Amino acid sequence: MDTQSDGRKVKVACSSCNLRDACLPVGISPSELLQISKMVSSQIRMMRGDKLFQNGEKFKALYSIRSGVFKTSFTSPDGREQVTGFQLAGEIMGLDGIVHDHHTCDATALEDSEVCVINYEHLEQLSREIIGFQRHIHKILSREILSDHGVMLLLGSMRAEARVATFLINLVQRLHARGFSSSELVLRMTREDIGSYLGMKIETVSRTFSKLIEEGVIEVKQRHVRILNKEALKRLAELHDK
Amino acid sequence: MDTQSDGRKVKVACSSCNLRDACLPVGISPSELLQISKMVSSQIRMMRGDKLFQNGEKFKALYSIRSGVFKTSFTSPDGREQVTGFQLAGEIMGLDGIVHDHHTCDATALEDSEVCVINYEHLEQLSREIIGFQRHIHKILSREILSDHGVMLLLGSMRAEARVATFLINLVQRLHARGFSSSELVLRMTREDIGSYLGMKIETVSRTFSKLIEEGVIEVKQRHVRILNKEALKRLAELHDK
DNA sequence: CGCCGCATTGACGTTCGTCAAGTCTAGTGG
DNA sequence: CCACTAGACTTGACGAACGTCAATGCGGCG
Numbered sequence: 065m066d067t068q069s070d071g072r073k074v075k076v077a078c079s080s081c082n083l084r085d086a087c088l089p090v091g092i093s094p095s096e097l098l099q100i101s102k103m104v105s106s107q108i109r110m111m112r113g114d115k116l117f118q119n120g121e122k123f124k125a126l127y128s129i130r131s132g133v134f135k136t137s138f139t140s141p142d143g144r145e146q147v148t149g150f151q152l153a154g155e156i157m158g159l160d161g162i163v164h165d166h167h168t169c170d171a172t173a174l175e176d177s178e179v180c181v182i183n184y185e186h187l188e189q190l191s192r193e194i195i196g197f198q199r200h201i202h203k204i205l206s207r208e209i210l211s212d213h214g215v216m217l218l219l220g221s222m223r224a225e226a227r228v229a230t231f232l233i234n235l236v237q238r239l240h241a242r243g244f245s246s247s248e249l250v251l252r253m254t255r256e257d258i259g260s261y262l263g264m265k266i267e268t269v270s271r272t273f274s275k276l277i278e279e280g281v282i283e284v285k286q287r288h289v290r291i292l293n294k295e296a297l298k299r300l301a302e303l304h305d306k
Numbered sequence: 307m308d309t310q311s312d313g314r315k316v317k318v319a320c321s322s323c324n325l326r327d328a329c330l331p332v333g334i335s336p337s338e339l340l341q342i343s344k345m346v347s348s349q350i351r352m353m354r355g356d357k358l359f360q361n362g363e364k365f366k367a368l369y370s371i372r373s374g375v376f377k378t379s380f381t382s383p384d385g386r387e388q389v390t391g392f393q394l395a396g397e398i399m400g401l402d403g404i405v406h407d408h409h410t411c412d413a414t415a416l417e418d419s420e421v422c423v424i425n426y427e428h429l430e431q432l433s434r435e436i437i438g439f440q441r442h443i444h445k446i447l448s449r450e451i452l453s454d455h456g457v458m459l460l461l462g463s464m465r466a467e468a469r470v471a472t473f474l475i476n477l478v479q480r481l482h483a484r485g486f487s488s489s490e491l492v493l494r495m496t497r498e499d500i501g502s503y504l505g506m507k508i509e510t511v512s513r514t515f516s517k518l519i520e521e522g523v524i525e526v527k528q529r530h531v532r533i534l535n536k537e538a539l540k541r542l543a544e545l546h547d548k
Numbered sequence: 549c550g551c552c553g554c555a556t557t558g559a560c561g562t563t564c565g566t567c568a569a570g571t572c573t574a575g576t577g578g
Numbered sequence: 579c580c581a582c583t584a585g586a587c588t589t590g591a592c593g594a595a596c597g598t599c600a601a602t603g604c605g606g607c608g
Contacts, residue, residue, distance in 0.1 A: 465563075465564095466563080466564070506564075506565090507564075507565055507566080509564090509565075509566080509567095510563090510564060510565070513564090528572090528573080
């Protein structure tokens, strides 16, 4: 079980994971941690561009990112793609698959990544047994809803500049919480992905970046972004009004 | 317990509720139904305009609509309102409050309504005991996420006409599932609410309705809407492209 | 070196927001 | 019973923001 033939699957205990404070095992005793560890049936290594799951696939497990970055996206019947989010280490993917026992979106690795596979039936069982774990699962689901509401606010009422500013602030905050810089970040996604997520065309994304550069708020080299004036950026993010 | 002094609270068993196939008790045995009934501590009657809960309030319970219509809305720090959804009978509100133990949006009755109060701690306990109930809760949460993704797609990529068409189709479908007409509906919300939800200004909402009337797709008298050509409406809803 | 995908920039057009005037309905009080 | 008012809604004229189309730049890779 510890090693797999194809080399894509490995086994690492939750107890030795440096994300154990951010992922599933929050406020859990060592013995319970072991149980959770068993629930995580395997880890998968993925290359940039690989899809972890796709719309229509049978839902069997949730996925926690151990390292790397993903995007989740909807492809509507007529072929349009809507990016619904970008996920970082410690975040859970696949929650939308629970309702209909089938995944309803695609999850694509934006860089080489590792994910933990969390068997759903096993998770259900554990959340009956470990007190507090169930609530944690509810919170994860609820957090996703909250975050989606934030995006709805963004899409519904903000102008392009505010959307991009909000996007950058949110991303750099989440990266900072994972030990990265609070003022620099590397965008693992294309401008197209950003545009889809923020509800704007790629040209508008590009122009908005240029504007922020002109205003001296950020510095951009390719996909590397440095925030020069976080206060100004935050002010822009609050300047709604479409 | 059955009657309350102020007359606002009443007690009705889940087993006698005509929504028992749509609400919490799905695929549940009679004895379990009784348990669930106990979890529903009370019912509240509300008048149009009353708020069921507000942003910042302590989260203690979920709420299931027994009759009536609600809107849920975000009020951002700078005072802007974003409507995040409209809820009909059998739908659950308050899910976004689980993460932080506090409600993060307001729920407002759009007509005189009744709601069932579902004590959250009690719900947690029951979902450990009744097999299948836990999964049902997960599905409710997951459904909310899915629905939010749909709104994100709408806000991110549709033009005004498609947004309104999608809105009307979605609403009439949900009403139809509750025994109402599949081609007529009464909008309990103002144009302003619709605009906030769909990310457009009230004037644009109004103009879009007018356009749909001109095209012979719908008929509108005040808040009463009759869908004359559902096929055409569906086609418009799929005509994304902002 | 030259290709390819990604990104930027410019010119132009469309859609939707803004501002302002006006209509309709329900509710109130004479 | 009718005039009066307030709030919700509609409509028109105009402008700003963003989408569209097209040309060009740029870095990575065979």
